[in-house]
Amino acid sequence: MIILRTPRLTAxxxxxxxxxxxxxxxxxxxxxxxxxxxxxxxxxxxxxxSPVSDSSAEGTGAGNGGTDSGASMLPSGSSSSADEAGQGxxxxxxxxxxxxxxxxxxxxxxxxRVNRDYPNKFGGWVFKGDTNFDSAADLTYAKVEQxxxxxxxxETLLIFFHKGExxxxxxxxxxxxxxxxPSSRGLEVVYKDWEALRxxxxxxxxxxxxxxxxxxxxxxxxxxxxxxxxxxxx
Numbered sequence: 001m002i003i004l005r006t007p008r009l010t011a012x013x014x015x016x017x018x019x020x021x022x023x024x025x026x027x028x029x030x031x032x033x034x035x036x037x038x039x040x041x042x043x044x045x046x047x048x049x050s051p052v053s054d055s056s057a058e059g060t061g062a063g064n065g066g067t068d069s070g071a072s073m074l075p076s077g078s079s080s081s082a083d084e085a086g087q088g089x090x091x092x093x094x095x096x097x098x099x100x101x102x103x104x105x106x107x108x109x110x111x112x113r114v115n116r117d118y119p120n121k122f123g124g125w126v127f128k129g130d131t132n133f134d135s136a137a138d139l140t141y142a143k144v145e146q147x148x149x150x151x152x153x154x155e156t157l158l159i160f161f162h163k164g165e166x167x168x169x170x171x172x173x174x175x176x177x178x179x180x181x182p183s184s185r186g187l188e189v190v191y192k193d194w195e196a197l198r199x200x201x202x203x204x205x206x207x208x209x210x211x212x213x214x215x216x217x218x219x220x221x222x223x224x225x226x227x228x229x230x231x232x233x234x
Contacts, residue, residue, distance in 0.1 A: 100164055103133040107142045110159045110166045114144065118157065118169065123147030125157060132182070135164030138218035139186050143177055153204060158189065160216070160223060167223060170216070173231045178211060185226075186217030193230040 101109070107127060115124045124147050131142035142159045156177045158170035170189070178190040196210040214227035
């Protein structure tokens with residue numbers, strides 16, 4: 001026998017309709033709130049902000065001033081950075097300027113960098129105080145040596161700076177700097193010429209007889225060199 005409970009069903013539908021209306025009203029209220037929130041977020045994102053740019057350039061090569069192009073790991077221009085502050089909401093444009101790095105700070109950062117970028121198998125590179133760093137000069141250097149040295153034939157790197165900013169190193173070929181001296185154009189560097197020593201057949205004790213002199217200078221845009229960078233065949 002089938003029993004129809006129409007009144008109870010109608011009551012359920014009425015209750016459902018009532019709650020449905022409440023849910024619909026709540027949904028509309030939430031939608032309005034969301035719309036208002038989105039409007040506020042949109043307004044905030046449209047507000048002007050202070051643009052900040054930070055750029056740096058690093059390349060390789062010492063230019064065409066020397067006889068051995070590509071021997072030097074120097075960029076075609078100096079590394080630079082700029083911070084600019086634009087006019088924000090209710091504010092005026094302003095400029096911030098970083099204080100120049102001290103010699104210790106700049107050299108320490110550069111030594112860490114060459115140990116990362118140009119590692120060696122002799123305990124890394126160590127700085128022993130040989131530098132003429134000057135944050136106002138076009139070209140200055142800091143010399144590092146391989147940490148572990150078994151004899152008088154050990155490798156060095158010259159780290160170059162322009163206006164206190166890291167530029168690069170003198171060469172990725174094995175080199176040993178015998179001496180550095182300022183010249184009328186820049187920096188005069190005397191290297192041991194291990195290739196010439198090898199070809200001569202002389203003992204290592206005669207290494208001091210075989211050298212090559214290279215002058216590094218700043219041409220207004222990049223580092224150039226004159227003279228033969230040795231040991232490119234080692």
